[in-house]
Amino acid sequence: MSAQTFTLGRAIRLFLLSFGALIFLAPYIFMISTAGKAQSDIFSSSLSLIPQHWSYIANFTKALTRVSMTTLLWNGVVVCALIFVFQVMIAIPCAYAMAKLKFRAARLMMVLVMLGLLVPIHATALPLYVAFDRMAVLNSYFALVAPFTISVFGIFLFLQFFRAIPDDLIHAARLDGMSELGIIGRVIVPNAWPAITAFAIFSVVAHWNDLYWPLIVISNQTYATPPLGLLYFRAAEAGDDYGALMAATLIITFPLVAAFLLAQKRFVEGITMTGLKG
Amino acid sequence: MSALSLRGIHKSFSANQILKGVSLDAGENEFIALVGPSGCGKSTLLRILAGLESADGGEIVVGDRDLSPVPAADRNIAMVFQSYALYPHLTAAQNIAVPLVMRNLTRLQRLPLVGPLMPGQRKAIANIKREVRDMAASLKIDHLIDRKPGQMSGGQRQRVALGRAMVRRPAVFLMDEPLSNLDANLRVHARGEIVELHRRAGVPTIYVTHDQAEALSMADRVAVMIGGSLLQLASPQVIYDDPQHVEVAKFIGQPRINLFASQAAPDGTVAFGDIRLRSAEKLTPGTPVTIGIRPEFVAVNRNGQHGLPARIDRVEFLGSEIILYCRLDAIGETVIAKLSPAEGTGLAVGMSVRLEFAPDRLFVFAENGRRLPSFPMSADVALETANG
Amino acid sequence: MAEVIAIPSSFGKATTRSAAERHESRTGWLLSMPAIVLLFMFILVPVAAVILMSFTDYELGYTGFKWVGFDNYADLVTNRTFRRSLWNTTVYTAIVAPVSIFMALGLAMLIESEGIGRSFFRTAYFLPVASLLVAMATVWQYLFHPTIGPVNALLRLADIEGPNWLGASSYVLYGLSIIGVWQSVGFNLVLFLAGLTAIPRELYAAAHVDGARSAFDRFRLVTWPMLGPTTLFVTTISVINAVKVFETVKTLTEGGPNKASEVLLFTIYQEGFVYLRVGYASAMTVVFLIILVILMFLQYRIQDRQVHYT
Missing domain, CATH: 3.40.50.300 (P-loop containing nucleotide triphosphate hydrolases)
Structure with missing residues (x-):
């Protein structure tokens, strides 16, 4: 049907798709171009993409010195990694118990999970903030990570996945003498990699990009995550040095975009899986 | 139309x-x-x-x-x-x-x-x-x-x-x-x-x-x-x-038709055991051909002298019929025979039997798979052709 | 006779089974205990606390509080900022959700029917989803800059004087909406693509044979109904995400100019974490939660009635 004939309809289709793609990619193109422009270039010729005075080094130096980019990125990595590890360690045993063990709380848990799916961090932020303030744990990794250690969505996703694992496999493992923890470690987890990767992508994208909670609990640069750090940087630059601002933006956007470009297929699979089941 | x-x-x-x-x-x-x-x-x-x-x-x-x-x-x-x-x-x-x-x-x-x-x-x-x-x-x-x-x-x-x-x-x-x-x-x-x-x-x-x-x-x-x-x-x-x-013959029929590779004899006929077939087309001696016969036209002769000697490899009882897998002693090929339960009683794996083929039910196929119209020659006609 | 034998044996079975059951139940409890504790600690108790606090005049930094009944809610009804904020959120959602859904559906069908460039196009449209929104918002701020921004520079080429997209109160919601659409199309697109691939090819063949001549006929007969579940899900997610708009507002406009871009989460954030009026902000949060509950409830209802075919 495709690939052989070049009809008018097909030309229109390709034009629409390419034009749309160009618009969607335009912010990235301008980001890369502006990050290399000197202040004078930015003000004189906003439509030319090639900088007249190459200022990549100057802009990147500014971006790297005003705010400690490495600290920001490091914080981002630490926070996302901690959140993900806790989420998985807590959600998998729970989902396994709900899917494969008979116990009275399983049904109650299901109700709680469905309720929990409704509640975003924005709804629980106030009391958590008050509590953290009382406990004097604001401005810490603990404050950034703790509320997300429980992922109701993770439990839900793993539950769906584990239900599809045949009971016979678990019975066989029990007959082979494995404990329940052994079954989780040696039977369930190795079979659940697709679900775990999908959840990893979902979790990392969500928490790497989250601004709301870090903005509330963090008030200094030591623990700032990438989005928060960028806010500080904007404040420090008073917003008008677009060259440096774009350089900083580029640095901060780069890790996740690069990860996406490298593992696109996984990303798309992950989003599809978490999306359609969530 | x-x-x-x-x-x-x-x-x-x-x-x-x-x-x-x-x-x-x-x-x-x-x-x-x-x-x-x-x-x-x-x-x-x-x-x-x-x-x-x-x-x-x-x-x-x-x-x-x-x-x-x-x-x-x-x-x-x-x-x-x-x-x-x-x-x-x-x-x-x-x-x-x-x-x-x-x-x-x-x-x-x-x-x-x-x-x-x-x-x-x-x-x-x-x-x-x-x-x-x-x-x-x-x-x-x-x-x-x-x-x-x-x-x-x-x-x-x-x-x-x-x-x-x-x-x-x-x-x-x-x-x-x-x-x-x-x-x-x-x-x-x-x-x-x-x-x-x-x-x-x-x-x-x-x-x-x-x-x-x-x-x-x-x-x-x-x-x-x-x-x-x-x-x-x-x-x-x-x-x-x-x-x-030959592909049609192979695809249609359950169990599958028996096929044997052979070649035209020096007199242009095709021989299978003591049966001789003459093709409507003239065959040059040595032309490779395939001979086919459906399992229901293979008969088992337990103690007579006629037919090709074979051993029973496997017996499948299917209720209304019995399927027999035999190995021909002479060429080692497997022949499938379909018998009625009455004909099959007492047959067991390992027994030696003789297999008889209905002469008018043998098909001859050319090397390219095409069917060659053929008819069996009675023993004396065969003798005549051989002598003449 | 048989009964006599059956009774003791079934007794024996019952006791051993219940021991196994007890063990299984205990394991179940143990495995789900951490999740249950955290679920209470970080979700259920805080939600209850928000609801309770919404009936108090609690402010952070002050000791003690008074129960004020429904005063906070009564106040919200007349609070102009809050009403403005609800209205702005509604307008934003009414633009971003439908546009991003139909744009994604259209693009997904174009990509699906086009043989070449499939993965390139998918990547291009999906890239914004994987990008840090706060960072990309900064880029958009530059693009939208009234004097040096490329958007208005382009418009100037066509002799149009572009507006101050993020600085004029009559345009700021549209500016933010454009960013919102840009950011969410890719996500919807990927879901629609998955939905389209899942439609059995034979249904389209049947539609051809049944006389569905035009592409539009086949869309109505096969594509649209078969995408029903995907569309419903995409719609729910899009609406909820639009209601939760915060990052772009916080980064680019701080609710301004003149409260023209005040949105629900931003107002809650300001009240609760900047002015520290926790009780009052809690009442707003409860309103926000009720909106989410209504949206989810609608989704379940429609799902039960309409889009499930089996």
Whole structure:
């Protein structure tokens, strides 16, 4: 049907798709171009993409010195990694118990999970903030990570996945003498990699990009995550040095975009899986 | 005059030749089963006929009109799909009504909201409803009419699919393995029903299947397709008793026909044990040929002197018949024999027996697979030829 | 006789089974205990606390509080900022959700029917989903800059004087909406693509044979109904995400100019974490939660009635 004939309809289709793609990619193109422009270039010729005075080094130096980019990125990595590890360690045993063990709380848990799916961090932020303030744990990794250690969505996703694992496999493992923890470690987890990767992508994208909670609990640069750090940087630059601002933006956007470009297929699979089941 | 004819249909997917010039004629009311192993191109042929795929070359003539350039929607050819392809969001009645709605209502009449305002729409819809009800009644699915496909059994879905195909009185009726999703019992029952429906509809029908029992039991004529070519098109009995190609002989018949490689003797005849066959065509000595015989024409001789000595390898008791797997002592080839239970009593693995072959049931095939017409020579005639 | 034998044996079975059951139940409890504890600690108790606090005049930094009944809610009804904020959120959602859904559906069908460039196009449209929104918002701020921004520079080429996209109160919501659409199309697109691939090819073949001549007929007969579940899900997610708009507002406009881009989460954030009026902000949060509950409830209802075919 495709690939052989070049009809008018097909030309229109390709034009629409390419034009749309160009618009969607335009912010990235301008980001890369502006990050290399000197202040004078930015003000004189906003439509030319090639900088007249190459200022990549100057802009990147500014971006790297005003705010400690490495600290920001490091914080981002630490926070996302901690959140993900806790989420998985807590959600998998729970989902396994709900899917494969008979116990009275399983049904109650299901109700709680469905309720929990409704509640975003924005709804629980106030009391958590008050509590953290009382406990004097604001401005810490603990404050950034703790509320997300429980992922109701993770439990839900793993539950769906584990239900599809045949009971016979678990019975066989029990007959082979494995404990329940052994079954989780040696039977369930190795079979659940697709679900775990999908959840990893979902979790990392969500928490790497989250601004709301870090903005509330963090008030200094030591623990700032990438989005928060960028806010500080904007404040420090008073917003008008677009060259440096774009350089900083580029640095901060780069890790996740690069990860996406490298593992696109996984990303798309992950989003599809978490999306359609969530 | 034929109601449907295909002439030299070609189709390739990239370098892969799927159909190598297939020609076929079907008469009014004729039920043709298109049978072949999977990948032989039979489904592609059906899809080309329906207009879902375009052929690289060839003609499709229905009545006396060449349909090749006509899109599927305008061909008036109905099709029952292997998965039934019922629209899951529509009820049985709505599914059956789709072809009528698409044909009998104008584009504007079909629109929601605007449609009911168009002149004539109400009358057209009333007609459609009546036709759908009649069709459902004749298929005995009136009680299912408001159910969706998800709430029906496989057999019920199959009837709805048949109803959807028949309701618009198509010029040609195509079926793509419509019974393959039913369980074994239902399948045998449904065969009779489809044949009956075909008789009532009176439209040429092409029925694709990979199941030879279905093809032989249902069709007026069976078309055997192998490797993109139509090897034989004939009545079920002729296909079975008189295969024109070694592949046809191999594909049709259960258990499989016995085949032996051989070559023409110096006098141009073909010898098999003490049987000699003369071909209608003159064979040069040494020409490789294949000899075939169906298992039911192999007889077991327990203690006589006639026949080829063999040992029994395996005995399968199937109730109404016994299948025997024997190894010929002379050439080590396996021969399958089909016996009645009475003939087979007392036979056991390891026994030595003699196998006799019905001389007038031996087929000779040329190296290219073509059947060579042949007849057996009586012993004295054979002697004469040898001497003379 | 048989009964006599059956009774003791079934007794024996019952006791051993219940021991196994007890063990299984205990394991179940143990495995799900951490999740249950955290679920209470970080979700259920805080939600209860928000509801309770919404009936108090609690402010952070002050000791003690008074129960004020429904005063906070009564106040919200007349609070102009809050009403403005609800209205702005509604407008934003009414633009972003439908546009991003239909744009994604259209693009997904174009990509699906086009043989070449499939993965390139998918990547291009999906890239914004994987990008840090705060960072990309900064880029958009530059693009939208009234004097040096490329958007208005382009418009100037066509002799149109572009507006101050993020600085004029009559345009700021549209500016933010454009960013919102840009950011969410890719996500919807990927879901629609998955939905389209899942439609059995034979249904389209059947539609052809049944006489659906035009692409539009086949869309109505097959594509649209078969995409029903995907569309419903995409719609729910899009609406909820639009209601939760915060990052772009916080980064680019701080609710301004003149409260023209005040949105629900931003108002809650300001009240609760900047002015520290926790009780009052809690009442707003409860309103926000009720909106989410209504949206989810609608989704379940429609799902049960309409789009499930089996």
